Amino acid sequence: MENLLNKKCLPHDKLVLLGEHEIKGYLSELKERWEFLETQKIVKEFKFEDFVKAMEFVNKIAVLAEEEGHHPDIAINYSKVEITLWTHFVNGLSENDFIMAAKIDNI
Numbered sequence: 001m002e003n004l005l006n007k008k009c010l011p012h013d014k015l016v017l018l019g020e021h022e023i024k025g026y027l028s029e030l031k032e033r034w035e036f037l038e039t040q041k042i043v044k045e046f047k048f049e050d051f052v053k054a055m056e057f058v059n060k061i062a063v064l065a066e067e068e069g070h071h072p073d074i075a076i077n078y079s080k081v082e083i084t085l086w087t088h089f090v091n092g093l094s095e096n097d098f099i100m101a102a103k104i105d106n107i
Contacts, residue, residue, distance in 0.1 A: 003029075004026070004029055004030075004098055004099050004101075004102035004103075005102050005103060005106055007095075007099045008068065008099070009068040009069055009070040009096040009099050009100065010094075010095065010096060011069070012087075012089040015087055015089055015090050015094040015095070015096060016090065016094065017040075017087075017090040017091070017092045017093070017094065018092070018093045018094060018095070023036060023093055026093075026095070026098035027042070027098075029098065029102065030098065030101050030102055030105065031102075031105045033045070034101055039086075040086060040091070040092030040093050041084050041085065041086040041092075041093070042084070042085050042086070042093065042097060042098075042101060043082060043083065043084045043085075044082070044083050044101070044104075045080055045081070045082045045083075046080070046081045046082075046083070047079060047080050048079045048080070048081070049079060050078075050079050051078050051079060053079070054076060054078070054079050054080065054081050055076070057081055057107065058074055058076060058081055060107045061074065061083070061104055061107065064100070064103055064104065064107070065100070068096070068099070068100060068103070070087075070096045070097075070099070070100050072084060072085050072100060072104070073085075073086075083101075083104060085097040085098075085100055085101055
């Protein structure tokens with residue numbers, strides 16, 4: 001697989017639902033702690049020293065999401081940020097979710 005950081009998210013009409021083998025392959029390309037949920041989502045918690053740092057991180061994700069046209073679910077709890085990725089269009093995981101996860105890890 002091509003490096004996820006070098007890829008751009010595809011338009012929704014080009015996406016396909018990933019199978020278990022493909023999901024395992026993509027997970028192996030990500031930094032640790034992305035958790036695969038049986039609901040066909042991936043999730044990761046990021047911890048920061050305070051609320052301001054957490055919000056700075058979220059704001060960077062917002063810019064990235066707009067650039068890529070793929071928007072994560074974001075939950076903020078003071079200094080913790082939980083990111084959940086999945087593709088509504090395919091009702092599960094697509095390559096775009098792993099591209100975004102890699103790019104979020106790179107922030």
